[in-house]
Amino acid sequence: MKRRSVARLLYAHEADMGGLPIRQPLPTQQVQQIDPFLLLHHANIKAPSHMKPDSAGVGPHPHRGFSPVTFIFQGGVHHRDSRGNDSTIYAGGAQWMNAGMGIIHSERPSHDIHEIGGRQEIIQLWINTPAKNKMDQPAYFPLASADVPFIKSDDGLITMKVFAGELLGTKGPVPSQAVVNAATIEFKEGGKISIPLPGHHNVMLYLLDGKLNVDGFGMVEELHLVHFANDGEGISLSAMADTRVLLLSGEPLNEPVVSHGPFVMNNQTQILEAMRDYQMGKMGVLIED
Numbered sequence: 001m002k003r004r005s006v007a008r009l010l011y012a013h014e015a016d017m018g019g020l021p022i023r024q025p026l027p028t029q030q031v032q033q034i035d036p037f038l039l040l041h042h043a044n045i046k047a048p049s050h051m052k053p054d055s056a057g058v059g060p061h062p063h064r065g066f067s068p069v070t071f072i073f074q075g076g077v078h079h080r081d082s083r084g085n086d087s088t089i090y091a092g093g094a095q096w097m098n099a100g101m102g103i104i105h106s107e108r109p110s111h112d113i114h115e116i117g118g119r120q121e122i123i124q125l126w127i128n129t130p131a132k133n134k135m136d137q138p139a140y141f142p143l144a145s146a147d148v149p150f151i152k153s154d155d156g157l158i159t160m161k162v163f164a165g166e167l168l169g170t171k172g173p174v175p176s177q178a179v180v181n182a183a184t185i186e187f188k189e190g191g192k193i194s195i196p197l198p199g200h201h202n203v204m205l206y207l208l209d210g211k212l213n214v215d216g217f218g219m220v221e222e223l224h225l226v227h228f229a230n231d232g233e234g235i236s237l238s239a240m241a242d243t244r245v246l247l248l249s250g251e252p253l254n255e256p257v258v259s260h261g262p263f264v265m266n267n268q269t270q271i272l273e274a275m276r277d278y279q280m281g282k283m284g285v286l287i288e289d
Contacts, residue, residue: 001194002232002234005216006214006226012025013025013028022042026040039125053108053114062278063263065128068099072120074091075119081097082286087140092144093147100135100136101136102278102284103140106288123206128178129264148172156188157187157191164182165180181197183246187242187243188239189241196234201250206226208223214235214236
């Protein structure tokens with residue numbers, strides 16, 4: 001297997017998202033998107049003790065034209081939306097939403113967040129939707145940790161959970177609209193893995209913590225996103241410390257991207273339509289009890 005080389009390393013700089021401290025390796029000034037991946041936010045936040053969990057986190061807000069996906073690493077996330085979905089997912093799981101023509105949702109800490117440690121660590125990922133699917137009906141896929149297929153290495157040093165696509169012969173359950181592979185990998189120090197990936201996919205890897213040796217490149221430390229060049233059939237990794245990563249590959253859409261806040265479309269007219277439809281209530285209503 002010819003290994004992909006590393007095109008660039010992107011550091012996850014600190015940013016403020018509506019008062020919540022997050023780290024953002026994508027987009028940056030250098031890289032607007034790694035098609036079809038538009039945004040990656042990594043948050044590791046202590047749930048505020050002075051307010052109820054239902055008042056913390058992110059309140060109701062709309063989306064159209066892409067898939068906002070939340071991977072939960074610590075704590076729990078309570079999702080509610082204007083289509084009547086109401087679900088809490090805990091560490092090891094994910095909440096995958098195809099926003100389609102429009103949906104309003106909120107993401108709050110779980111009701112029992114203080115009983116389970118009080119800390120929320122999540123990654124939110126925005127995956128662009130093909131133009132032909134942007135006005136599909138919205139769909140929500142809650143995945144509890146126990147429902148995510150996984151691969152464990154023979155030496156027990158690596159656990160890979162596959163949420164979407166297919167990696168190393170294991171298929172993920174999410175029917176993503178963009179063609180993607182999405183997995184989390186937990187390495188114990190000394191763990192080694194080689195992963196074949198489609199040659200035409202864009203590939204990236206984000207380290208939540210730890211240290212990896214990327215074959216052919218060298219050491220990568222925590223809070224960095226590795227963007228691989230499209231010049232090989234896979235990647236090989238070895239852990240220099242206990243390390244958690246999010247691995248993503250995706251078939252590029254090669255379509256124009258026009259975004260405004262929570263809407264991602266193909267042209268400015270569609271953005272104006274999205275704003276109008278939201279104001280007219282066409283994306284539904286979410287009233288939190």
